[in-house]
Amino acid sequence: MGIDIKFPIGLMFTILGLLLTVFGLVTYGDAQLYKPSLGINVNLWSGLGMLVFGLIMLFFAWQSKKTKTP
Numbered sequence: 001m002g003i004d005i006k007f008p009i010g011l012m013f014t015i016l017g018l019l020l021t022v023f024g025l026v027t028y029g030d031a032q033l034y035k036p037s038l039g040i041n042v043n044l045w046s047g048l049g050m051l052v053f054g055l056i057m058l059f060f061a062w063q064s065k066k067t068k069t070p
Helices: 006-026 042-068
Strands: none
Touching: 006 042
C-alpha cells in the first residue's frame, strides 16, 4: 500500500500550529483577551503543542519514506 496518512496530518497540524503560535505571540500582552482563560495564553500553548505534534508526524512520514526507498 502506498497510502500514508502521516504526511497530510503532519502538514495540517504544522500549518495550524504555526498560525496559532504566531497569533499567540502577537497578542502576548493583551490581558483582556485572555481574561476568560484565567490569563493563560491558550493560543500560544495550543499552537506550540500542535506544532510539535505536526513536526513529529512529518518526521515519521519522512522516516517511513526513507526506509521504503530501495
